[in-house]
Each structure stands twice: as structure tokens, then as C-alpha cells.
Amino acid sequence: MDDKACWIALHLVPGVGRITFKKLVDYFGHPREVLRATLGQLTRVSGIGPKIAQEIVRFQTATEVEHELRAVERYGCHVVTQADAGYPALLKAIDDPPPVLYVKGGLGDPTVPTVAVVGSRRPATYGKVVAEQLARELSERGITVVSGLARGIDSTAHLGALKGGGETIAVLGCGLAHMYPLENRALAERISRQGAVVSEFPMATKPERLNFPLRNRIISGLSLGTVVVEAGERSGALITAQWALEQGREVLAVPGNVTAPTSRGTNRLIKMGAKLVESVEDILEELPHYALGPKQATAPRQQALGFQADSTPDEARILALLDPVEERHIDWIIERSHLPTGSVSSLLLQLELEGRVTQLPGKVFLKALR
The missing domain is CATH 1.10.150.20 (5' to 3' exonuclease, C-terminal subdomain)
Structure with missing residues (x-):
């Protein structure tokens, strides 16, 4: 083999x-x-x-x-493993990344920012309108929208991203031989031509209930931040938000009608400290490491963005500790940088996305040869 x-x-x-x-x-x-x-x-x-x-x-x-x-x-798919250069760096940085990803379509440019938009399977009209608008405007700015292909907010977010002309990634809780739900098969096909449909599950895996919380950690793991548009108190979208918190990613929420059961989860997230989102600009404010270009309706992907070239003082401090030959474990870097653990993890991820750092298995890092 x-x-x-x-x-x-x-x-x-x-x-x-x-x-x-x-x-x-x-x-x-x-x-x-x-x-x-x-x-x-x-x-x-x-x-x-x-x-x-x-x-x-x-x-x-x-x-x-x-x-x-x-x-x-x-089924016209391919497989990406943790050993492959095309494995998403954001996902690789979480504590339990899937060793294998099944992909239909293309995961796109790894330097392009990604934001998850998730929510209720049974949203009100308000939630669907907001989800589509946010996803479309993120897409128009060259940001890839990640969601779960579920009914309701998820599928609306994918559609908004497609309308914006950018890319979108759908993460499934089943194998790619079982596009679920059935009514979204046509949408999944569109996504595979303008982004990717992905799963960690073997091809023939059926959509079982226990798979979806695991799926949710990939949605948040692929993303810099997770935006919850509409969610009840027991919504799976709250599981995605919890994963995002555990992964050190941003959690944002759209406020909803205080009398609506499908808004109780999102409103509670805001009370607990999630960033309140009223417009796409509120999301962009949480992506400070990226130089986002102006809104370009005609060619968003080509015009969209690039990484900031200059190193910050903290980035320079991390780079000074790294060597192109001698491996440095993350604990060693944290100890000698005198920076908080979360900051070091974020900085290393940013530097890896920029191609200035290489991560090896076991949270070991090398300075990339340029």
C-alpha cells in the first residue's frame, strides 16, 4: 500500500x-x-x-x-490526510483533528480566511434572511463560509456564499456516499463545484445521531470564528459554538426575538460574552490578522485579501525562538516566549498559515525555509 x-x-x-x-x-x-x-x-x-x-x-x-x-x-472524491500539504492548517491546529478527510471538490487556498455560519434547522424568516445576507457579504469579501449542509440556517448560509461568488465548505455527519439531507443533494453538488463537501467518516457511513457533534468540531475547527444566527436552547449550533470556544476560536451570535424559542440559545451566547453581530463588519472586526480588501461584487476571490507582510513584535519573538533544523515543542516555545499559552497557539497558527512556520506531529515546530 x-x-x-x-x-x-x-x-x-x-x-x-x-x-x-x-x-x-x-x-x-x-x-x-x-x-x-x-x-x-x-x-x-x-x-x-x-x-x-x-x-x-x-x-x-x-x-x-x-x-x-x-x-x-x-463518487468523484479524493482523500486528504494529515501528512498532506493540502490538509487545512486551521483544522490541524485543534487538539483532535481528523486523521483523514474525504473531500468532494477543492479545499481552496489555505491562506483564505474561513468563517462558520450555523443555526437552527427550523429558523424564522428573520434568521434565514440574516444568514443569507451575512454569508453573501462574507463571500463577496473573499471569505470562505463553512457550515453543515443541514436544513435551515446551514443550507441558507451555503446558498448565500454561492450567491456572493466565493467558496463554501459543507461538513457532513455521514460518508460522502450518503449526501444528507436528501433534499440538499443538488446544493451539495453546487458546493462541490464552488468549494468542497467534506467528511471525516468513511464513504459508506450513514447519518447517525452520534456523528453530528463530531462533525460540528470540524466546522468550528476549519474556521477562524463561528457565527450562530438562530439557535434554540438545545440546538446543535450551540455544540459548534462550544467546540469553537474549546479550540480558541471566536464565537459570535446574532441577537433574536426574545419571545422566540429559536433565539434563546443565541441570546444566551451573547449574555455569556459572544460577540454581538448586527452586520458583516462586526465579523470582520474579529479577523484582525487579515488585510481584507473592499467589497468587490464582480471578482471577490481574486481581489479579496492577502496576509499582512510585516511581523508584529510577538510574531518576531516567536520566530526568533524557532530554528529551521532543530525542532521546538510548543511547551518550550511558551516557556521561553513569556507569552500566554493561547497567544502562542494563535501566533503559531498564523505563522503556519503564512508559510513561515512548519508544524510537525506532536505540536513540534520548525522555522520554514523561505
């Missing part, structure tokens, strides 16, 4: 979730070495019992990978 097939194979092993996957790769160095390991070698890894070890050994001769690769090809 080639390298990518090895990543897919380990990803398909029953019982190997994203945490076990990371543990195994950290121990053996590469999925190929995991798949080559003996039963005895595998059970030496903390938390790996005989059952999972036996499944891994069985996959050394399994045919599941061939079936999966054929499905990927049949």
Missing part, C-alpha cells in the same frame, strides 16, 4: 477512533509502521488491548481499503 492507503487503512480499522489513531501514530511514527507491527508490539502501546491489536493485524491483508478507494473514485 502507498502512504495514503496506509492512512485510510488505519482509519478503517474497527475500534480505531481519532484518539487511538493519534496514539498509535505517535508511538510508531507512521500508519505504515502501525500496520506492519506484530500483535505483541501493538499491545505494548498504552490503551491498546488485544481486540484492537488483532483488528490491526487483520488489516495487513484486508481488502476493505481497495473497496474504499474504489468508492472514493466512483
Whole structure:
């Protein structure tokens, strides 16, 4: 098997979730070495019992990978792994990034800002109007809109982004062989031509309830910030907002009618400190590291934005600590920079997006050769 097939194979092993996957790769160095390991070698890894070890050994001769690769090809998709240059840097920076992403379409320029717009599956007209307007205006400014292809606010946000002429990314809670919900299949096809439809789940995975909270962490993980437009007290959009907080990303919310059940979640987010959003400018204010161009209705992507070229004092401090050959762990950088942990994480992510820093597995960094 080639390298990518090895990543897919380990990803398909029953019982190997994203945490076990990371543990195994950290121990053996590469999925190929995991798949080559003996039963005895595998059970030496903390938390790996005989059952999972036996499944891994069985996959050394399994045919599941061939079936999966054929499905990927049949549905016009491709696979991006954490080892690939095209894996999104924002997503790679979270604590538990998916080892494998199935993609239909293109993930686009990695230096382009991304913002999630999410909300209720049963919104009021007000919520749909606001979601479409915000997504369209973000798109017109060259910002990629991320959402979950669900009914209601999510699909409205995707449509707004498409109308704005920019790109949008839909993250599914099922495999790409099962576009869900069914009524959004045509929308998903449009998105795949003007952005990407992505999933961490193997191609044939059905849309099960437990998949969607995991899906939500990818929506927020792909994004600099998450905008909740309309959400009730138990809305899945609040799970996305919680993931965003845990990932150190911005959380923003559109205020709603205080008598409407579908606004209780968003209004509570604002009471808890989420940025109140009345216009797209409120969102842009939370993207200070990006030099956003003026609104360009005719060619937003080409005219949109570029990273600021000059280093800030804190960026310069981080760069001075890094070396192009000797690896530096994030804890070492935090200790010697005398900057807060969250600031160091944000700065390293920004520098990685700009191509000035390279992140290796295990939160280890090198200064990029330019």
C-alpha cells in the first residue's frame, strides 16, 4: 500500500477512533509502521488491548481499503490526510483533528480566511434572511463560509456564499456516499463545484445521531470564528459554538426575538460574552490578522485579501525562538516566549498559515525555509 492507503487503512480499522489513531501514530511514527507491527508490539502501546491489536493485524491483508478507494473514485472524491500539504492548517491546529478527510471538490487556498455560519434547522424568516445576507457579504469579501449542509440556517448560509461568488465548505455527519439531507443533494453538488463537501467518516457511513457533534468540531475547527444566527436552547449550533470556544476560536451570535424559542440559545451566547453581530463588519472586526480588501461584487476571490507582510513584535519573538533544523515543542516555545499559552497557539497558527512556520506531529515546530 502507498502512504495514503496506509492512512485510510488505519482509519478503517474497527475500534480505531481519532484518539487511538493519534496514539498509535505517535508511538510508531507512521500508519505504515502501525500496520506492519506484530500483535505483541501493538499491545505494548498504552490503551491498546488485544481486540484492537488483532483488528490491526487483520488489516495487513484486508481488502476493505481497495473497496474504499474504489468508492472514493466512483463518487468523484479524493482523500486528504494529515501528512498532506493540502490538509487545512486551521483544522490541524485543534487538539483532535481528523486523521483523514474525504473531500468532494477543492479545499481552496489555505491562506483564505474561513468563517462558520450555523443555526437552527427550523429558523424564522428573520434568521434565514440574516444568514443569507451575512454569508453573501462574507463571500463577496473573499471569505470562505463553512457550515453543515443541514436544513435551515446551514443550507441558507451555503446558498448565500454561492450567491456572493466565493467558496463554501459543507461538513457532513455521514460518508460522502450518503449526501444528507436528501433534499440538499443538488446544493451539495453546487458546493462541490464552488468549494468542497467534506467528511471525516468513511464513504459508506450513514447519518447517525452520534456523528453530528463530531462533525460540528470540524466546522468550528476549519474556521477562524463561528457565527450562530438562530439557535434554540438545545440546538446543535450551540455544540459548534462550544467546540469553537474549546479550540480558541471566536464565537459570535446574532441577537433574536426574545419571545422566540429559536433565539434563546443565541441570546444566551451573547449574555455569556459572544460577540454581538448586527452586520458583516462586526465579523470582520474579529479577523484582525487579515488585510481584507473592499467589497468587490464582480471578482471577490481574486481581489479579496492577502496576509499582512510585516511581523508584529510577538510574531518576531516567536520566530526568533524557532530554528529551521532543530525542532521546538510548543511547551518550550511558551516557556521561553513569556507569552500566554493561547497567544502562542494563535501566533503559531498564523505563522503556519503564512508559510513561515512548519508544524510537525506532536505540536513540534520548525522555522520554514523561505
